[in-house]
Amino acid sequence: MMLEEKIRPSCNACPIRHRAVCARCNEDELTMLEGIKSYKSFKAGDPILWRGDSLTYVGSVVEGVATLGKTMEDGRMQMVGLLLPSDFIGRPGRSQIEFDVVAVTDVTLCCFQRKPFEELVTTTPHVAQRLLEMALDELDAARDWMVLLGRKTAREKIATFVEMLVRRQHLAGEQAPLPTLALPLTREEIASFLGLTLETVSRQFGAMKKDGILTFSDRRQFKVIDFDALHLATGDDADGGPLV
Amino acid sequence: MMLEEKIRPSCNACPIRHRAVCARCNEDELTMLEGIKSYKSFKAGDPILWRGDSLTYVGSVVEGVATLGKTMEDGRMQMVGLLLPSDFIGRPGRSQIEFDVVAVTDVTLCCFQRKPFEELVTTTPHVAQRLLEMALDELDAARDWMVLLGRKTAREKIATFVEMLVRRQHLAGEQAPLPTLALPLTREEIASFLGLTLETVSRQFGAMKKDGILTFSDRRQFKVIDFDALHLATGDDADGGPLV
DNA sequence: AAAACTCCTTGATGTAGATCAAACAATGAT
DNA sequence: ATCATTGTTTGATCTACATCAAGGAGTTTT
Incomplete structure (x- = not known):
């Protein structure tokens, strides 16, 4: 609404x-x-x-x-x-x-x-x-x-997915710098969106946590710490075309 | 026209x-x-x-x-x-x-x-x-x-692609039973359509030739011998939803 | 007719991600 | 509290396809 x-x-x-x-x-x-x-x-x-x-x-x-x-x-x-x-x-x-x-x-x-x-x-x-x-x-x-499905690596897929979530949820809320975002899908659902398995999704989230790009407070609640690194990980070019 | x-x-x-x-x-x-x-x-x-x-x-x-x-x-x-x-x-x-x-x-x-x-x-x-x-x-x-890109195997991708070509080119010509069809793309172009490499495309065409599903007169000219086997290889269900 | 392309095939090897497997939360039911 | 249930993590292994490499088969150029 x-x-x-x-x-x-x-x-x-x-x-x-x-x-x-x-x-x-x-x-x-x-x-x-x-x-x-x-x-x-x-x-x-x-x-x-x-x-x-x-x-x-x-x-x-x-x-x-x-x-x-x-x-x-x-x-x-x-x-x-x-x-x-x-x-x-x-x-x-x-x-x-x-x-x-x-x-x-x-x-x-x-x-x-x-x-x-x-x-x-x-x-x-x-x-x-x-x-x-x-x-x-x-x-x-x-x-x-x-x-994404045809050419991107697992890490690029996850990064692109997260970036899309940020973009979509940003429209709703205000420009707060580090909002906590809800992950509306299970690992399995994310996997089926990205053409991966749930294990790979889990491992990639783990890796991006270790790399200081994301933090999870809860399994379904996260923050983006490093937006630049996130965008870099998507494999998309600098200007970042529209995605969903 | x-x-x-x-x-x-x-x-x-x-x-x-x-x-x-x-x-x-x-x-x-x-x-x-x-x-x-x-x-x-x-x-x-x-x-x-x-x-x-x-x-x-x-x-x-x-x-x-x-x-x-x-x-x-x-x-x-x-x-x-x-x-x-x-x-x-x-x-x-x-x-x-x-x-x-x-x-x-x-x-x-x-x-x-x-x-x-x-x-x-x-x-x-x-x-x-x-x-x-x-x-x-x-x-x-x-x-x-x-x-196709997210879930199909290389063989299923090739079969689906060929079936799509048949369907699209059939509209133009009449219902001749075994028309020779043109492959308008190179192996590399097919690969980039299917999220594969050109070598994999080549190998899969080879396999389908060996399995008696296709014959090639020329590298860019082929016939479908066994439509049922082709459809089976697509991984799509019996009724075959519309694809391009 | 040889050289230089471009496209295709085939073989050997490597690897990203799948699959298999087990254990660990969190939640809810009894 | 205990037991299921569902979602998640993490480890070990496997495999479909990519990558690397070399040679063949048509064209076009010279």
Whole structure:
């Protein structure tokens, strides 16, 4: 909730506070959206959508963390996205979803019925445009992640992942110099995001602790001590392209 | 050219034959598009766009094959997309491109000036909608490729790649049972698409030849002998989700 | 027709990270 | 308090693929 307000101040005026669509909606459109809107909650661990499920809703994360992934027949699993507050779920124009969506913490979604939502997309250029913009952002992020999966070392993967978390959580909070950050995923979940095993993730966290880049107060609570060293360890170039 | 006509018969009536936008354009829109359209050609090996280049055009591949990729500072390279005829290049709403686009064969593009094209997107819901649809398709493909990069073995990667080529080239030609297919990329380029080295690619092709799945007449010309074995080798499930 | 490329294959060796295995928290249940 | 359960660390070993190296097979250049 706070997040959306920070990103798009104009959302304050919008009863829906939905990053995707409210920024330039007029009164009629907002009323219409309000009518097809509902909030849904999921407990940590709950599946939200299963591959092949028919999509009766689209929406976005209001609170909590969910993952987007695919499991192969023999059980190998790859996460393909991390859904944090303000991220969109579902695809207007598609009746089915291709990936599994799972709540990793308690999650609240703000949902719109898909059919009427698609009506809105069809008739309202700025909504379609905003969704296109978001889809292209996600596409860039997915492609950057392909570089990570295909070419980066285990250490570079971990560093990139941590840097992404910092960047995403920084938007929400203020510019405090050394904030303690929450690690919303288990070692196993991180591993399946990075194309590694949980043991390798654990060892790399250990190494970065030893190298004075990170400290852990709790297994799921950490601080970045040396941002420069962290960035250096990502293998990305100086300016640091956008990643998720 | 033939390709677009097969995919969207309605494009026959459209002077532009541009899969992205012409399907439901009216006369005014077509005239407008015609005015900002131009064809551009590139020789095999030519860079088409470099990361960070400002995008003055958007467009799509009419003929030839191009690759989309990113090179890390130390030279490691990952391809993140293969651009075949009808594929779109560039992002309305973005002034810069995040990846390198390179012609691997001689390439012809059909280009539109970005600024006026964006005007059209802003004012014409069905164009924005069509672009959204395409972006979501690409996103699904990118995510499937993330599963490949993160979790598949070398053999599975090669099998998946070959199956994708078959699928893409099948749309163009007719349902001939055993067509000879062109391998548009070198071993090195395939390797950088699959997150492997060229030696591993070569060895895996060798193995699949020995196993009676493929035959090569030339290094760049092959036939699939055993489609079932090929699909089995991909590691994907029976129904075979869409991949590029 | 020889030289110089570029691309590909094949072999020998090395290694990052997987796999196997055991023990150690932290949490929650009885 | 004790016992499960779930997540994490750490160690020993293994292996798929990378890396290093050399030679072959087509092209293009001279």
